[in-house]
Amino acid sequence: MQEARQAPVIEIQGLTKTYGGGFTALKSIDLDIRRGEIFALLGPNGAGKTTLISIICGLVNPSSGHVRVAGHDIISDFRAARSYIGLVPQELTNEAFSTVWDSVSFSRGLFGKPRNPAHIEQVLRSLSLWDKRKNRLITLSGGMKRRVLIAKALAHEPDILFLDEPTAGVDVELRRDMWEVVRGLRDNGVTIILTTHYIEEAEEMADRIGVIRSGELVLVEEKHALMRSLGRKELTLQLRQPLDEVPESLTRFGLTLADDGHALVYTYDDASTASDSENHDGDSPEMDGHGRQGHDVEGQSGIAKLLAGLDNAGVGVKDLYTRQSSLEEIFVSLVQERKE
Amino acid sequence: MNVTSIKTIYVAEMARSLRTVLQSIVSPVVSTSLYFVVFGSAIGTRITQVEGVPYGAFIVPGLIMLMLLTQSVSNASFGIFFPRFTGSIYEILSAPISPLEIVLGFVTAAATKSIVLGLIVLATASLFVPFSIQHPAVMLLFLVLTALTFSLLGFIIGIWADGFEKLQLVPLLIITPLTFLGGTFYSIDMLPPTWQVVTLFNPVVYLVSGFRWSFYGQGDVSIWISLLMIVLFMLLALLIIQAIFRSGYRLKP
Structure with a gap:
């Protein structure tokens, strides 16, 4: 069939x-x-x-x-x-x-x-x-x-x-x-x-x-x-206290400040763990995000390291959510790649 | 042969004419009738006979031919130009129909309208001037062949034209003058010798002559030459249309 x-x-x-x-x-x-x-x-x-x-x-x-x-x-x-x-x-x-x-x-x-x-x-x-x-x-x-x-x-x-x-x-x-x-x-x-x-x-x-x-x-x-293969994911961390800049100890994560310093955005690639996705069908987006980190920091989970790093730097997190890039973003990036 | 598709185009084209009955039927009948009134009944009574036929009766075949040519060209050219203009031609070109079937649908519809008009004008003429038809079968044959041939010409013009102006250009600047100079109102024997020769290059002369022969048994040229010429025109038009579809000219880039 x-x-x-x-x-x-x-x-x-x-x-x-x-x-x-x-x-x-x-x-x-x-x-x-x-x-x-x-x-x-x-x-x-x-x-x-x-x-x-x-x-x-x-x-x-x-x-x-x-x-x-x-x-x-x-x-x-x-x-x-x-x-x-x-x-x-x-x-x-x-x-x-x-x-x-x-x-x-x-x-x-x-x-x-x-x-x-x-x-x-x-x-x-x-x-x-x-x-x-x-x-x-x-x-x-x-x-x-x-x-x-x-x-x-x-x-x-x-x-x-x-x-x-x-x-x-x-x-x-x-x-x-x-x-x-x-x-x-x-x-x-x-x-x-x-x-x-x-x-x-x-x-x-x-x-x-x-x-x-x-x-x-x-x-x-x-x-x-x-x-899955081309989509990028963003983990947004809502902070308890706003930051003026990303702490020195966290720069290796490539974080960006957003929402007037009230949020940190961590962008990671889904591609490297795409094969794992088969094991996560039906999981919630949050679970997906935790299970498919792309930036592998020192052989460990990027997100786990990030959370640990935030804790060590004394940055309090009150909420977090992930977002996957839309087809539109994928399309634009594909077309732009070709232009370049 | 996809008969259903041909019939669909034919019926749609005929329905379009019925939607615009004033423009399609009444208008050409009224304008041709005016010729009969002016040249047949009014001026015609003061003109002597031409080739033994009263002038009013003499111009009947020519006037029907004038109407037949212009209407055939106009009907067929508009029929194919309009879907090109609106863009709805996509539907015809993407359907499982061959070029020949497309042509048959449009051209037979245009020719049917012209033949019906020709017969209406013939009936109308009998109200103004007395005339007879010696060879009705030949008359009908000429009516059909001419309507088909000039509908094919109209189809070509409808594909060639890229605007309404061009659509009118050929009927107004070529067909009508050729018909007026093709013996509609006179016998070419009435022209000076040089112009008699020049006139023989006018294809409409053969159509009017042949058609007039079917009425009165006499024409400017032999009936066989007239028949041969109309068949040649038809073949030429078909060859041009074949070339258009092969090349995709103005239809398929």
């Missing part, structure tokens, strides 16, 4: 795209998308996210390389390949004067599927569009238009759904509604590939993360593994 779930539904090999003007948007991309996963593609503007999606969906011609969708080549066997795919584009593009019902039904027919009013109704209801089915698209709000685009992509019952910036310009409530819809689709076996600027979106939904920058796939990793 697990093996079937992991089989690639999209295989990308050596995919390169150079536009007419000479700009290379993709540089020999290799990527497998697993069946049934939510894959988030992150990257700054102009990184090549939309180009990659557009090639797979048939909107842009590749310069070289191969893409297979469910085993079908997107060029030589385009009919079969495209029949699996639903695409929600970034731009709010609609036939302004059509009704919601007509527009979604049109999308189904375009994919050669016979009429199925029951399915269209189910899609519209799931996206809270049923009451708007007779409305012309031009009369809808931006959020509703975005839902219509999703409904159109789902009209032909695709196995793979591409969401290019699905919640751009959408309010928080609607965004969370859409996440629910996407999760529901995944639960029904639909593979989801989304690009997003909202790291929160990827953090919330994705199973795996791909980071693309300047046309190169910088990293592909399970979200949790990525956050």
Whole structure:
């Protein structure tokens, strides 16, 4: 069962795209998308996210390389390949004067599927569009238009759904509604590939993360593994008495003062003890923090030494908590690393 | 052949025309009827016969052809340009449809509208001037071939145009002048000898001539040449469209 779930539904090999003007948007991309996963593609503007999606969906011609969708080549066997795919584009593009019902039904027919009013109704209801089915698209709000685009992509019952910036310009409530819809689709076996600027979106939904920058796939990793291996942790110690400076005896810990001297922040890396994490699943964040210190001071636990050092220096601690860096921080650091 | 997809595009295009019935149907019928009133009934009564046909009746085939050409180009060019303009073309290009099926959907819809309009104008003309049709089957054949060929041309223009101005440019500056100078209102025998030769480079001459032959059994050029020319125009348009889809010109970067 697990093996079937992991089989690639999209295989990308050596995919390169150079536009007419000479700009290379993709540089020999290799990527497998697993069946049934939510894959988030992150990257700054102009990184090549939309180009990659557009090639797979048939909107842009590749310069070289191969893409297979469910085993079908997107060029030589385009009919079969495209029949699996639903695409929600970034731009709010609609036939302004059509009704919601007509527009979604049109999308189904375009994919050669016979009429199925029951399915269209189910899609519209799931996206809270049923009451708007007779409305012309031009009369809808931006959020509703975005839902219509999703409904159109789902009209032909695709196995793979591409969401290019699905919640751009959408309010928080609607965004969370859409996440629910996407999760529901995944639960029904639909593979989801989304690009997003909202790291929160990827953090919330994705199973795996791909980071693309300047046309190169910088990293592909399970979200949790990525956050474990690249995430940095911070231990913040709330002090009983404020300090003007870090005591001499504690400088080796690389501490920084915060909160006007009322707090000391100890930053440590999770990577060196990542393998230990398997033993700590289900532990509280505090326990994680104590169990995974990265700075190994004199062969002992960094945090234990730090606490002992604080005690020796007469620094009283009234509270402490740990925080793991977010995907956004990981992403920014990855992109900046590459820039440097 | 993905018939459902072709039919979907066809039905959507026809529905668009019905949504804009005033612009799509009433407007061209009214404007063409004005020609019949002015040139047929009013001025036509003071002009002698042309090639043995009363002037009012003589201009009927040419005027229908004028309307057919402009409407075919306009319908098809707008049909493919509008989704390009709004961006909704993504849906068509990412669907499991071949270029030929896309063309069939748009072009047959545009041609259908033009043929219906042509028949409406033909019926309207009979209210103003008496005329007969000697070869109705040939007349219908010309109507269909011309509507399809110029819808293909319109499709090309709709892909070439990068704005509404260009969309209007070809119909206004090329199609309409060529039609007016292509024997719509006169026989090319009425021109000086040099201009008679020059006129033969105007493709519309062959269309008007062939269409007029189907009405009155006579034209400026042989019916076979007219038929050959319309088939050649159609093949040329198809070749251009094939090249467009192969290269992705203005559709796929």
